[in-house]
Amino acid sequence: MSRIQPAEPSQRTEEQRQLLEVVLGDEAPNLFSTVVQHPALFRAWLPFCLHLLMSSAFPARERELLIIRTASLCGSAYELEHHLALGADVGLTDYELAALTGHANQSWAPRDRLLVAAVDELHADHVISDATWHGLSEQLTTEQLIELPMLAGHYVLLAGVLRSLGVPLDSEQAEPSAVRYPDAVK
Structure with a gap:
């Protein structure tokens, strides 16, 4: 259950919209759409996050x-x-x-x-x-x-x-059990 809802595009401030541009803008995943509601923290965290993901x-x-x-x-x-x-x-x-x-x-x-x-x-x-x-x-x-x-x-x-x-999954199903684990090879 979501404790803090991701900010929908229509609810975002101009600052939040600008911050989310680098992570798909209006289509930003729920993680980013939630954390952006603390703009100063988002601004500090995102470069570290993206460095680990894209420049590892x-x-x-x-x-x-x-x-x-x-x-x-x-x-x-x-x-x-x-x-x-x-x-x-x-x-x-x-x-x-x-x-x-x-x-x-x-x-x-x-x-x-x-x-x-x-x-x-x-x-x-x-x-x-x-x-x-x-x-x-x-x-x-x-x-x-x-x-x-x-x-x-x-x-x-x-x-x-x-x-x-309680950030919801980005998939249609928002339950943790909806994550599909690969089947083991027999």
């Missing part, structure tokens, strides 16, 4: 792997609705998507296994273990090592905002 130090497939795992662990149906589709578009298989969301087991390649482990550890203990860090430090750049907990942390923050404010 990670290749798109790995970025989506990290986001989807985080969103799944946080129970963020809204982010899953968007990022399962993006993940498929950038090369994550249905089986990998199902594994990231806890609906299948996956034998990950070593680098992917480390990325998933890092998100799991951040979610459980808010720290990447020494063993996982050691493995990551052999494969990632310094920029990626810094960005990884910031990327996961950003999506934890978004999950809390989305769930606390």
Whole structure:
């Protein structure tokens, strides 16, 4: 149930309309149409959000792997609705998507296994273990090592905002159960 309704185009101030231009204007997703109701915060947050999404130090497939795992662990149906589709578009298989969301087991390649482990550890203990860090430090750049907990942390923050404010899914169905998880490959 929505606690703060997304601002409909007819309800938006001129400032809100201008802020939403970069994220599809009148067609802005509910996340943006809700957060824009705090223009100063929106103005500060959006560049960070877009940097992580569009200028990540990670290749798109790995970025989506990290986001989807985080969103799944946080129970963020809204982010899953968007990022399962993006993940498929950038090369994550249905089986990998199902594994990231806890609906299948996956034998990950070593680098992917480390990325998933890092998100799991951040979610459980808010720290990447020494063993996982050691493995990551052999494969990632310094920029990626810094960005990884910031990327996961950003999506934890978004999950809390989305769930606390009750931001409705952008799809026709506004129930968390409406998110379609990929079927595991048999």
